[in-house]
Amino acid sequence: NAGVMQNPRHLVRRRGQEARLRCSPMKGHSHVYWYRQLPEEGLKFMVYLQKENIIDESGMPKERFSAEFPKEGPSILRIQQVVRGDSAAYFCASSPWTGDEAFFGQGTRLTVV
Amino acid sequence: GIQVEQSPPDLILQEGANSTLRCNFSDSVNNLQWFHQNPWGQLINLFYIPSGTKQNGRLSATTVATERYSLLYISSSQTTDSGVYFCALLNQAGTALIFGKGTTLSVSS
Numbered sequence: 001n002a003g004v005m006q007n008p009r010h011l012v013r014r015r016g017q018e019a020r021l022r023c024s025p026m027k028g029h030s031h032v033y034w035y036r037q038l039p040e041e042g043l044k045f046m047v048y049l050q051k052e053n054i055i056d057e058s059g060m061p062k063e064r065f066s067a068e069f070p071k072e073g074p075s076i077l078r079i080q081q082v083v084r085g086d087s088a089a090y091f092c093a094s095s096p097w098t099g100d101e102a103f104f105g106q107g108t109r110l111t112v113v
Numbered sequence: 114g115i116q117v118e119q120s121p122p123d124l125i126l127q128e129g130a131n132s133t134l135r136c137n138f139s140d141s142v143n144n145l146q147w148f149h150q151n152p153w154g155q156l157i158n159l160f161y162i163p164s165g166t167k168q169n170g171r172l173s174a175t176t177v178a179t180e181r182y183s184l185l186y187i188s189s190s191q192t193t194d195s196g197v198y199f200c201a202l203l204n205q206a207g208t209a210l211i212f213g214k215g216t217t218l219s220v221s222s
Contacts (some may be wrong), residue, residue: 056208
């Protein structure tokens with residue numbers, strides 16, 4: 001029973017490039033959440049998706065960030081024109097339904113140089 | 114929105130000692146989880162405990178929803194217990210876990 005799978009584990013991008021982070025939820029889970037963790041801080045909610053729908057994106061920056069969870073394939077968090085302040089660990093979590101126990105992936109550590 | 118406060122912010126223990134970590138929250142709870150973030154950054158589920166008491170080996174947790182707090186007990190601590198312990202609650206909309214700032218635990222041998 002594979003857990004939440006995120007890739008890549010580490011990603012280095014130059015300023016201005018695009019970053020694409022992938023998340024495959026646990027088997028049987030159709031709810032996906034993305035969080036960002038800055039160094040020495042807790043996790044901050046970004047977006048909550050169900051298959052093909054964005055349910056809550058109240059934590060997403062208004063520009064350059066987008067997320068999707070297509071009918072087939074992993075959820076994608078996309079950051080366009082990255083800046084140094086985007087450097088952080090990005091975690092994905094999944095749950096079988098709203099409000100149930102959430103399980104986290106190992107995260108993607110994005111470094112913008 | 115829900116406020117989640119954890120205490121103490123830092124804790125230093127000798128191996129074998131016991132400890133209690135506290136999580137206070139500002140609103141009623143439908144979902145409360147405790148996580149351990151190990152030194153490699155991995156988030157490990159410890160407890161899903163919106164109310165009551167649960168135990169798993171040397172760890173146990175109690176949530177008193179009516180008084181808006183949860184406690185995590187670690188007994189006979191080991192160096193592998195080191196890391197950051199987070200408490201997280203589901204927001205009112207049921208769409209996001211709101212995390213506390215964590216308790217950083219260091220256990221030395």
